[in-house]
Amino acid sequence: MSENYNNIIETLDVIFAASTGKLKVFLKRKQEEPYKGYWILPGDFLANNETLDDKALEIYQKTTSLSNGKLIQSKIFSDLDRYPDKRIIAQTYLAITDERLVNIKSGDSECAWFDTDELPKLGYDHEKIILAVTEEVKTRIINNTDDILLDFFPNDFTLPELQKFYETVLGKKMDRRNFYKKFVSQDFVVDTGVKTTGSSGRPGVLYRFNEEKMRGRRV
Amino acid sequence: MSENYNNIIETLDVIFAASTGKLKVFLKRKQEEPYKGYWILPGDFLANNETLDDKALEIYQKTTSLSNGKLIQSKIFSDLDRYPDKRIIAQTYLAITDERLVNIKSGDSECAWFDTDELPKLGYDHEKIILAVTEEVKTRIINNTDDILLDFFPNDFTLPELQKFYETVLGKKMDRRNFYKKFVSQDFVVDTGVKTTGSSGRPGVLYRFNEEKMRGRRV
DNA sequence: ACAAAAGTGTTGCTGTTACACCCATGG
């Protein structure tokens, strides 16, 4: 086969987390030119003896220092001009984690979480990619596809926090009392018995998802 | 960059249609070894000056002789052993058309529609691919993602035909009367005034989707 | 006559929406 059928492929991980009712994405700051100082998605090139799924998991593990994570194939980007010199195909993966579990290490590259509504200056076409994958993850949250809500909230949360997250994703306000009844009366969440502390106002009750009830259910 | 970062990519189109209440897929019969006489998905290799989306549309047009079609990125397959000699990455596309519009030409390769529940002997890993993409298209039908139902039924249909299609996709029987009320009383379909002819029994009313009502709605 | 389809009715259940009102508690 002619050599113009040789293609370069990179894998990019778009890692999301729910934090204080916001949808956040994990980014690295680029240390060298081009796009020095800009933020980019963690990623790497694919060798011809590796699978994309393995590569995406490897990047996730290296970036977050976590061993397990849910990685979902998302869109592929193959525009001819997406990189300056030569066309590189980007296969993106959508990953979800709990922000509190990720240990941001001040190693060879600067990393940070960003609100998906307040993205910093991004290198290459990564802003376009993040916007596209963010739309996809929002659809998945609304439909609870593959029980993605359990990945966003593996630990305890308060109802106001969960509601703010829904309002962010849906882009509209919801009634607090109906929200309460939907989740508590219908047993989608269970009271952990623990309360929040440290903020002004009445302490919030910490809830946890009722996995049995949630699996396969759209809420 | 080292040459072991050179990857070969092919684009495969999984073309679906709704026909007499069944979910069908379009396949080609392979004319040469290996897998001579087996059925495979239409596809082609990607040159490094082409985009995947363009390639998928080109294959679709060549295969169906139709100029326009909805093509949706589906899964990517990169297992190291999916082809006998060297690893080839397959980017699959999900396409929908109306079987009646596709003119099967007896050209250089034999083509046919197959019920997704009765697939023939398939070459390479194409059976695995078809099963995975079929699951995806079923989910999209149930959620009417991207108004996919309008692509499956761009023309007239009878309610029994639509119901059989739903029963195939959902894998369960539905009540005819509730089905009728859901679609007719809620104005998801409109009567075209035309009736079917030629079969025994009372002629069926041909309906058409009410696009305005259907867009963005899960039915 | 029979097969296949069209069409109307009813009842109960579940879940949503849009509200009002009251209580608890930490800073």
Place this chain on the structure above:
DNA sequence: CCATGGGTGTAACAGCAACACTTTTGT
């Protein structure tokens, strides 16, 4: 005191599930 959150009530409404019953019309 006030900000923040918890919790109950209720009335209207929409949609779905599970049924019965009746009519139409081509072959």
